[in-house]
Amino acid sequence: MAGKVKIVATIGPSSEKTEVAEKLIKLIDGARVNFSHGDLDTWVSRIELIRRINPSIPILGDLPGPGVRTGEMVDLPFSKGDSLTFKLSSEGKGYVPVPVKEFFDIVDKGDVIIMDDGRIKLEVTSKGNNEINVVALTNGIIKTHKSITIMNKDYPLPILGDRDKEAIKVAAKYNLEYLGLSHVRSVEDIENAREYLRSLNYSPTIVVKVETASAVRSIRDVACDADYIMVARGDLGMVFNLEEVPKIQEKIIAAAHSCGKPVMVATQLLESMVNNPVPTRAEVVDVMTSVLQGVDSLLLTDETTMGNYPVEAVEWLRRIVNNYENQVTPGFRADSTAFDERMKFALGVAELADNIGAKIVVFTKSGLTAIRLSRYRPKVQILAGTPSEVVFRRLKLLWGVEARVINDQDYDKGMVDTLNTYIKDGLIKHGDLVILTYGLRPGVSEYEHVIKLIRA
DSSP: OOOSSEEEEEOOTTTOSHHHHHHHHTTOSEEEEETTSSOHHHHHHHHHHHHHHOTTSOEEEEOOOSOEEOOEEOOEEEOTTOEEEEEEOSEESSSEEEOOHHHHHHOOTTOEEEEGGGTEEEEEEEEETTEEEEEESSOEEEOTTOEEEETTOOOOOOSSOHHHHHHHHHHHHTTOSEEEETTOOSHHHHHHHHHHHHHTTOOOEEEEEEOSHHHHHTHHHHHHHOSEEEEEHHHHHHHSOGGGHHHHHHHHHHHHHHTTOOEEEESSSSGGGGTOSSOOHHHHHHHHHHHHTTOSEEEEOHHHHTOSOHHHHHHHHHHHHHHHGGGSOOSOOSOGGGOOHHHHHHHHHHHHHHHHTOEEEEEOSSSHHHHHHHHTOOSSOEEEEESOHHHHHHHTTSTTEEEEEOOOOSHHHHHHHHHHHHHHHTSSOTTOEEEEEEOOOTTOOOOSSSEEEEEO
16 A cells, blocks of 8 residues: 555656666656656657556656756866856857757846756856856856756746647657646746647646746745646755755645645655665655655655666655654645535545544545545545546545545445455455545535445
8 A cells, every 4th residue: 555645756767677667666656757858769668668567657747848958068067166158059068058049138147057956056257149158156067958047037938848849749648647847937837838738638637846936936826726736846946045945845835735736845855865775864854844744745856867776765765754644734734715515525524534533435536535635634544436547546646545446437336336445455454434435516416325434
């Protein structure tokens, strides 16, 4: 059985060999494919690898978004105080090529450029025609296809570029359950992306990555419009001072909870495990903090794409999570203005289950009842059944939810068959107290067996 806090790992060079991928995918609740790196063949290869090993695991396809990256270049090492040049070019040697003109349009003398998850800082000393000079404030190495952020500025680029649209078509072909929307600045960006997805008849769960200053400033609106929120700490650490990031993480999680939206924390969870077989004490505390803040899921990136210990990183993350996930305080975290009749019903079921120590068995066609129950963060198990394969996979990244495919369309029969499936699987044992339920449905005025309390 999966834990309450779900673990997502990115599949990349160090985890895409079949023997490694098989071990890793057995340990995770969801897999991520990063469309910012590689080409179409690489993306397809990784998606097919995941589907082949475990067709029931949800996949998050993570779009590049309207960011700016370096072009093709030879690694450029530098020391603090060195002068470097950035030029408008798709490739170059001895300088930093940047193939995006908008970068040179908005950058100004005195701006601070951040790269490599905040490890590299450069100050702009002069600006010419499609060229700037900078002085290094840190030591570092600038490499091919690395993200470039200008502190406190957002790029005036459309939310979906050509590469994003190419990636979305791949995601739609394989019906990926989750789609990561990068560098979101406003609700308008989310709605523009939705409009394009509708044109392809593709409706994934949209994971809005909060990583820009604009999104943080309007976090309540952005969180309420999203399907799922990601605290993208890598880019947040490049937009804001590092000491501000923990406070911003807390703010984003609170906003997601207040809107009743699931939330994921990503980047540098166990960064030291790229090179070491065990995490640092500070990383353990960091993961514990995210768990106790009530996140639905945690995402590993470099640890499983370029690390020497991808499987061990997942094992350690699960070990830490298992130690603290049961300490999350139950309670509905959404703004009370978000309560409708169906939410009040789910809240009542969750409170009753917690008060009497009963497991919750829910039959749901859309997944919404399980989502509402998960928002409460009950200490008891939420055991869901659904006739939809897609909903089944999507439910796997919700806090505290276990899911199974139940091939029924009738709600009462589906509820009983879900119970019997979990009894057969050993997750409900003789003597367990169980609440059986399905959600209130709009337009239905009479319910006979919407909730049952039984002793298994």
